[in-house]
Amino acid sequence: MSEIKCPHCGQLFTVDEDGYAALVRQVRDGEFQRELAAQAARIEEAAAAREQAALAREQAGAGERLAAKEREIAELRAKAQADGAARDARIAELAATLEGREAAAAAERDLAVRQALDAQRADLARAEQERDRLAASLDAQAERAALERDLALERASAEADEVRRAVERERDEMAAALERERLEAERAAAAQASEMAVQLRAKDELIATREREIDDIRHMRAELSVKMVGESLEQFCENEFNKLRATGFQSAVFGKDNDAADGSKGDYIYRELDADGAEVVSIMFEMKNEADDSTHRKRNEDHFKKLDADRRAKGCEYAVLVSLLERDSDYYNTGIVDVSYASGYEKMYVIRPQFFIPMITLIRNAALRSLDYRRQLAEVRQQNVDVTNFEEQLDTFKAGFGRNFDLAHRKFEDAIKDIDATIKKLQKIRDELTSSDNNLRLANDKLGRLTVKRLTRKNPTMKAAFAEAAERRAAGEPAADAWEEEEDDAVLEAELLED
Structure with a gap:
């Protein structure tokens, strides 16, 4: 029971745990929805601000590029006008020069009338030809200047149109990109809101499930005696296993440990064999529970030594303590706890009852995965044994062969020595016979003489x-x-x- 003070009237009122939990969920859900709405609004405002800033930057850039092109066109037009004015001045200058030359030619003609009419006419003809040539040249230059000015204006206009179209395309692309970003932001916000809603529902369901489990456990503990508390945990684990025995553990054996020949026994033993009858995995289980009003509180580590001794006595590979002791310990409430590194007992774990089946599944799957490796290791060891036996037999054969070879070699050497001795004796006899023959020959010679x-x-x-x-x-x-x-x-x- 908890007391809550009203923030308006200041009155204290008492609510039970269910009511308190409902108030907490209500406040938490309201805060969560407000935070979610505020976050979605901030995301939309940020997306709109980014869109407006990007559009403003793009419009400013497009305006600057358009102004630059217009300035360039104005400069080209001014340059074309200046070139036209220069050409007009040049034409006027050439015309004035032509007029001066015509006046000089007239003066010379008047002066030369008395000298030679034919020479004056020739000079006049040449002056007229020069005038016509200069006039034609000036006309051609004026036409070329006009054509160049028109071409320059057309090119500048075409470039300005191309720049305007490029700016418009970039503006359209930026607008499309901003629209895509806005849509993606909306989709991300919707997905995040959906995910958060799913997580919120899952969290609410998990909280409701945990609250129901807590209520069931409290109700069960309130109705059971001390002995029934321990037996209820064993019955719970056995029932959980029997639910999946026919589907997931067909080749497994799970039952109480009734062998107390060594003076101690565990609660349950799990064993599983493969198709060849070889043991895949074995687990010794110990279930420990206590009532809420128990005066003699025990810790989980008080049972580690006995559990390890039972595991070794029954030849099990793993030891698991299914415990409801130390209910307020965050260390043991996290899930599956490996205590082998801290307690000094290898392959020992502490779990809560809800992790009973997952623990068996994890150990069983790990053992099945390592079964192939163990078989391969056994085959390699057998091959090594075969190779070792072959090497031993080969060494035995080599030793016997070497011994026989040594004996034969010694006999051969003895025979060679005997043959050498015989040869020496025969050589000595031969030498003696040869010497005797020489002596007989000499005697015969002496006798003849x-x-x-x-x-x-x-x-x-x-x-x-x-x-x-x-x-x-x-x-x-x-x-x-x-x-x-x-x-x-x-x-x-x-x-x-x-x-």
């Missing part, structure tokens, strides 16, 4: 015996050198010990 004389060369006894035998043989055979110089035994031994 071995004679009795060589054996007895340093043996005096044997030498004497052989000499005696030779002497006996010499009795019937020719003598021969019994002894030949041979190589020393050291040389033979060196040949045997070569290699």
Whole structure:
């Protein structure tokens, strides 16, 4: 109830909230209509003033241009008259000159009559020809001057007409532009008035709706107990969801949280699955309300810790507190409030009951939009896993192949070493066999060169015996050198010990 003082009689009278709201709307609507009418009048006056100023400027400009052209025409006319006067003076001067020349010619003729009549006649003929030529020249110049003056006047008149027509066209264009601006201003004013009227009606409807909701809530709270107050909010949210369950949430599950295995439970859980059975989104809801006459007032933040614990325990992605606590808080009355940055609990929101369905819709649409990205991410991860497995298998194969290659390489090197050792042994045997063959050849050579004389060369006894035998043989055979110089035994031994 509010007391209002009459400005005329000074009497105080009491009105209820509905009456007060009606008085406020009446005053506000009257002020709004007066302001709207004043604004429309100001717009029309400004448009008319701009139109008059533009028209005045255009008329002044056109008058100035017309006056300039008229001055230019007057100057051309004055110039043409001055040129005509100059030509007339020139003609008079030429005529006076001609008359003087005629007088001189007459005097000369009189003086020359006595001398030569024929010469005087010739001079007179030449003077007449010169006069006729000068007269013809003066006539031609006068005609040309008249033609030029007429042409100049015609051109000046044509230019003046063209300038006048251009000024008239510009004036008409400016008038049309001013008319268009006036029409646009009228349309803009009409559109603004219509828009403001629509906004005013929408505002009135919104105020009426809010007032009805407030009255319904007050009436409901006045009739409910403390337990019924909380249950009524849960029932309200459940009814709002059930209204759209068959049309908008066919694949969603929404129900009370009855699992208290961890010692705590929330109020409601919302889950939605896709066609493959994968979870799209999950929300833990907590509904909090209190009566108007409650003595133990609580704040919204008192329920954040329990709500976050329930969300984590039930494996939900989001946590939403549907609250009617702190009714006078402008912070929570603005709509959907994100409290994750302030409370430290991720993906947590506080809403009023009227935003229950919009909140579910926003979270659900965001999850559906991100579902494709998550699927693509899962496919990329699976591809990365496949590539990783392939790389691991390739690395395993490469390691096994490398190990087998190392073993084969070592065996090959051992075989090469054995072959090299065998080759060395065979080479050594070959060298030994070659040396043995050389020794056998040398021995054979020595054996071939071995004679009795060589054996007895340093043996005096044997030498004497052989000499005696030779002497006996010499009795019937020719003598021969019994002894030949041979190589020393050291040389033979060196040949045997070569290699």
